[in-house]
Amino acid sequence: MKNSFGNSVAITIFGESHGKMIGAILDGLAPGIPVDEDFIVSQMAARRSVASLSTARREDDKVLIVSGVVDGITTGTPITFIIENADTRSGDYESMRSIARPGHADYTAYAKYHGFNDIRGGGHFSGRITAGLVAAGAVALTTLKSLGIEICTHIQSCAGIYDRDFGNLKEDMALLAGRDFAVLDEKKGGKMRAAIEKARSEGDSVGGRLETVITGFPAGVGEPWFDTLEGQLAHMLFSIPAIKGVEFGDGFALADMMGSSANDPFYAENGEIKTATNHNGGILGGISCGTPMLLRCAVKPTPSIYKEQQTVNFKTCENTPLQIRGRHDPAIVHRARVVVDSAVALVLCDALAMRYGTDYLAGGDRK
Amino acid sequence: MKNSFGNSVAITIFGESHGKMIGAILDGLAPGIPVDEDFIVSQMAARRSVASLSTARREDDKVLIVSGVVDGITTGTPITFIIENADTRSGDYESMRSIARPGHADYTAYAKYHGFNDIRGGGHFSGRITAGLVAAGAVALTTLKSLGIEICTHIQSCAGIYDRDFGNLKEDMALLAGRDFAVLDEKKGGKMRAAIEKARSEGDSVGGRLETVITGFPAGVGEPWFDTLEGQLAHMLFSIPAIKGVEFGDGFALADMMGSSANDPFYAENGEIKTATNHNGGILGGISCGTPMLLRCAVKPTPSIYKEQQTVNFKTCENTPLQIRGRHDPAIVHRARVVVDSAVALVLCDALAMRYGTDYLAGGDRK
Amino acid sequence: MKNSFGNSVAITIFGESHGKMIGAILDGLAPGIPVDEDFIVSQMAARRSVASLSTARREDDKVLIVSGVVDGITTGTPITFIIENADTRSGDYESMRSIARPGHADYTAYAKYHGFNDIRGGGHFSGRITAGLVAAGAVALTTLKSLGIEICTHIQSCAGIYDRDFGNLKEDMALLAGRDFAVLDEKKGGKMRAAIEKARSEGDSVGGRLETVITGFPAGVGEPWFDTLEGQLAHMLFSIPAIKGVEFGDGFALADMMGSSANDPFYAENGEIKTATNHNGGILGGISCGTPMLLRCAVKPTPSIYKEQQTVNFKTCENTPLQIRGRHDPAIVHRARVVVDSAVALVLCDALAMRYGTDYLAGGDRK
Amino acid sequence: MKNSFGNSVAITIFGESHGKMIGAILDGLAPGIPVDEDFIVSQMAARRSVASLSTARREDDKVLIVSGVVDGITTGTPITFIIENADTRSGDYESMRSIARPGHADYTAYAKYHGFNDIRGGGHFSGRITAGLVAAGAVALTTLKSLGIEICTHIQSCAGIYDRDFGNLKEDMALLAGRDFAVLDEKKGGKMRAAIEKARSEGDSVGGRLETVITGFPAGVGEPWFDTLEGQLAHMLFSIPAIKGVEFGDGFALADMMGSSANDPFYAENGEIKTATNHNGGILGGISCGTPMLLRCAVKPTPSIYKEQQTVNFKTCENTPLQIRGRHDPAIVHRARVVVDSAVALVLCDALAMRYGTDYLAGGDRK
Secondary structure (H helix, E strand, O other): OOOEEOOOOEEEEEOOOOOOEEEEEEEOOOOOOEOOHHHHHHHHHHHHOOHHHOOOOOOOOOEEEEEOEEOOEEOOOOEEEEEEOOOOOOHHHHOOOOEOOOOOOHHHHHHHHOOOOOOHHHHHHOHHHHHHHHHHHHHHHHHHHHOOOEEEEEEEEEOOEEOOOOOOHHHHHHHHHOOOOOOOOHHHHHHHHHHHHHHHHOOOOEOEEEEEEEEOOOOOOOEOOOEOHHHHHHHHHOOOOOEEEEEEOOHHHHHHOEHHHHOOOEEEEOOEEEEOOOOOOOEEOOEEOOOOEEEEEEEOOOOOOOOOEEEEEOOOOEEEEEOOOOOOOOOOHHHHHHHHHHHHHHHHHHHHHHHHOHHHHHOOOOO | OOOEEOOOOEEEEEOOOOOOEEEEEEEOOOOOOEOOHHHHHHHHHHHHOOHHHOOOOOOOOOEEEEEOEEOOEEOOOOEEEEEEOOOOOOHHHHOOOOEOOOOOOHHHHHHHHOOOOOOHHHHHHOHHHHHHHHHHHHHHHHHHHHOOOEEEEEEEEEOOEEOOOOOOHHHHHHHHHOOOOOOOOHHHHHHHHHHHHHHHHOOOOEOEEEEEEEEOOOOOOOEOOOEOHHHHHHHHHOOOOOEEEEEEOOHHHHHHOEHHHHOOOEEEEOOEEEEOOOOOOOEEOOEEOOOOEEEEEEEOOOOOOOOOEEEEEOOOOEEEEEOOOOOOOOOOHHHHHHHHHHHHHHHHHHHHHHHHOHHHHHOOOOO | OOOEEOOOOEEEEEOOOOOOEEEEEEEOOOOOOEOOHHHHHHHHHHHHOOHHHOOOOOOOOOEEEEEOEEOOEEOOOOEEEEEEOOOOOOHHHHOOOOEOOOOOOHHHHHHHHOOOOOOHHHHHHOHHHHHHHHHHHHHHHHHHHHOOOEEEEEEEEEOOEEOOOOOOHHHHHHHHHOOOOOOOOHHHHHHHHHHHHHHHHOOOOEOEEEEEEEEOOOOOOOEOOOEOHHHHHHHHHOOOOOEEEEEEOOHHHHHHOEHHHHOOOEEEEOOEEEEOOOOOOOEEOOEEOOOOEEEEEEEOOOOOOOOOEEEEEOOOOEEEEEOOOOOOOOOOHHHHHHHHHHHHHHHHHHHHHHHHOHHHHHOOOOO | OOOEEOOOOEEEEEEOOOOOEEEEEEEOOOOOOEOOHHHHHHHHHHHHOOHHHOOOOOOOOOEEEEEOEEOOEEOOOOEEEEEEOOOOOOHHHHOOOOEOOOOOOHHHHHHHHOOOOOOHHHHHHOHHHHHHHHHHHHHHHHHHHHOOOEEEEEEEEEOOEEOOOOOOHHHHHHHHHOOOOOOOOHHHHHHHHHHHHHHHHOOOOEOEEEEEEEEOOOOOOOEOOOEOHHHHHHHHHOOOOOEEEEEEOOHHHHHHOEHHHHOOOEEEEOOEEEEOOOOOOOEEOOEEOOOOEEEEEEEOOOOOOOOOEEEEEOOOOEEEEEOOOOOOOOOOHHHHHHHHHHHHHHHHHHHHHHHHOHHHHHOOOOO
């Protein structure tokens, strides 16, 4: 299946950028979990993010929950999130029906859907489709939080400008919670914003890296050989438009290290097993270690740029210059952050339910 | 499911390092495909690889096909590959039953399997388990080759020493086919080998990067939202022990680029649509572009090193120094290359069968 | 996953009887297939069925397609069907929150959902939830019809009164298409209706058997060992509330036959292979034979009856008499018929797409 | 996937009747479960069953466990069961390469596998392939037994002769445990055997019904909408060759009952909720009731009969008479019984692990 993901807790996603509605179904979540609608609202806002930096398209992104929740509590049956599309200006796209925007899915979608796919606003390939994921992910995030599991992502880099590394996790996670442009070092954040503005003014775009830390996740979760935590997380994360790389712990940097530096020494403290370093990202053999987990995503620069580009008309197979119009973000890395948090939360809910049973997510002591 | 992967063409993997047999089942491959047993033998040899650099364990790795093939031709029913374990020296491991080797799955496996897992030689977490994947992957590779699809991996880096980039793909793929230490620039290969030897002599280990190119793969394959080609490939690739990062095209480097550089301009040539550059790795929107696909894996340094390390006894929760004994590779990146090729081939066979039907892999024009 | 079914063409279902909306997502259907909205309307009407015989609840069942269709043609992305619930009288149910209606899912749902499930109108267990399946199934049915595959179900029996057997399939299928109470022999149909009315007047209910024939389905489809056509069809069919038995061909009657009678002799006619009889229901070894397929479902009598029943309060574990109120059907077999057609169509679309690729359902000659 | 089944506890099956080996992989079973090899041996013997009634083929069916078990205890990793084929007389089949045996999968397999499938002894379609299922099922059965869950099947009918119904379940299950021809009423058993012998002497065959009871299974297990217990059980059961009908509780007989008779009244006794009757087979809404579960399978008469039959050569499309030779059972219903028990056990293990987590099957109190 394509638009469903998960074994025990599963998400199904639907909609097109300029269709009537977009949304998601979250299936398999335990009954009895409170749904925090305010948190959903705030996550939707975080996804839209930082007005001055982002697309001119204005959507309320009002999420309507039409099933699976009664009196604010999950019923255990599918939770359906619906978001109506309002502010669509489809005229912008029609003239480009057979023109492949470089870096976009136009041509590959044509090869797959034979031209029947909805091209308005990118259709099913639009970043807007992540709104359903974020709505469902908000419920997953609060579910995990009630179990003591927290997920937090910062913009590790944007336009080549790097935020500082995570230090004291508890403090840093609190700090990021209060920021709408999620950097640890606000000076660096200022430089990133300036770089985004500069890209916008040049009709260009920038990318970045997102670094995610997960705390409180129990040891012993993950299903090797094939359903490793890394594999499941990466599978989901690569669904997010623009993500082109996923790494755990030191990831690619590990390739240049010696084993004696890359191995994380274990030590015991107050009956708990910890690691002195976290080069392996809290996952060994595809199974969680009980220590903080760390992963990183590469977000490519937004492919929609205003500079003229060379491309083809894929129906006539003729070369053509392209001048993109419409409203587009010069960067999405700061907006993708909440999508990554959501994606990670959904995968972890599924992994926990597979390991400990469906009721576990509602507190675990019910059986 | 954990030890099965794939929707239409699926692999199931089994066995422990020091158990009676290891192996794999390849299910769903079309009937009528010739099985090249010599190629299986050569792939198994490539996985064992370069004697002087690798573990002292000597296994024949003789693959017995016990079902699914009659007279050298696939039947369409499950193909079972069996490899007997012969040269096992289990005594090496028993003393370490509760000692967590840093960088290894010992502790996480304990957290998951409560101490019942087979710890001899790493059990189900041993790199040896990749032998079944390689056997099945060999059949997948020849199947793809007969459709004009070729997969080729080189050691992009080892111990921080970088091979040259791919140039003319056809020539470079031919060149790598003849080399047992898969580098394009043999001078760099010599330096890598020296670095591996140095690590061995120091009781340490090194890692590296594998870069894989896929040619001849048709446009329009991949199943967004969730079963993107990237997601499916990454899911599988993270199953390979020691892989901690996966990226497509320029991957993490894309994060630092401008959109105007990261977008691959399309052009038409002789009725074919191509891209002038390959920053996106031949995949857009999770769907293949018909141009060469490019991905990269980070392989961490082998966690088994002879230097003394700090760790814990996870049953008693006591700190303890650890001196690993036994026979271990100072590097596996050169051996992992054939595992990556196999993993990629299995995923691509599955993606093609989902897209074009089960018979497609046998030539496609049969229906 | 629970509320999703299918490998290549998959349905996800959501909603509760008295929630805001119910519906379904049909994922994986090929792009380029015309969606016949009139047929959806007529199928929804057929599901509500024969006013005089059925529940007093009046729903328009207006189906809104909010994604996956542009200008009446499938896009290849998820098709979302939404039906608003309007005429709900939830007050009827509140007093029964902990009373297990015999034959219903009240107690088993309590054991699973711990009392958090939406009990109004049966919640997610209501027959009303089949409306989403019927909407999606209508698209599947027209898709199959355009490939020459037709599915037709009659009421083989109701209240112990048996319709005549299928004779000339083409004629019988045409005949049933025009009837809203789907019997071949209208005299028998009259007796069935009378029996239903009698049951209603007595505060009781009746069940029946549905017999389904499928013509035009190609030979060679089905995925043994486990994904036999029978297994996949039965898996789906048992999801329909009240179905307690599924059989293929002569089914249970085969158990009493001799092999010499049960085997269907093959013969060749005009280059086509046919069978002289159809005791095996057109499926052998789990794979379609190319001959008409035949299956039968047992529909139990509606569990909601007005006669007093003995039951328990499952929270207090006390015995209690029960007098059901509200509006309930004395029979659903005639309404379940369109649900069965829909369920069968969805499974067959999936099986065909797995076998021949995703484009096959749009005509097959596109690749 | 085709030859794998299950979400958390999954079985993969492989092999052909006359290939080198057949077997199965049982994946996902909790670590720490004792494996009773004697019980496996006795189940394998029960599958071969009652020498005088069955095929002349003599197989030891010695099961070799090559992974997943150490010192008689499950490790939590895939358990691989291997059975070598020894007594194969392939010459019997070669002359029939293109002749469709009525009631067999020869022609449908040809339509699917294009003639590449192994036809010797029925290949992957042989009843012999159930041996792997029985080996894996034996482990599932002992696992369930240690949790207080028992599965017991009797021959409800054979050749139209009916055994008595289940009475006191505990006594009847004990009684059947001691019988190799599993009937409750041995007089009826004698008549069944005589009917089987008569069929043999006439070159014909007979079928029957298997009735299975499951006790001790907890309430609240099953995953509607689509993964109902009935749907999952039926999906698996229809994989067993010759099964053409599956029903739960009174199944098809329910279709003729009034709701007032079909509903099972609940009552409370000593704090437990029970039902006074069992017309619904202990499953409501697809979820277990905590009361005994009851299901029935229709087993068609063995299609291999010695009487001359009419059929076709499917390569030449010519009609031809057929005289089957070789060694074949005049009945398999008594042998299929242990296959049904195994299939049911595997599905129930999976359902429990999905509901309560992977450790539950090892005792449940470990977390």
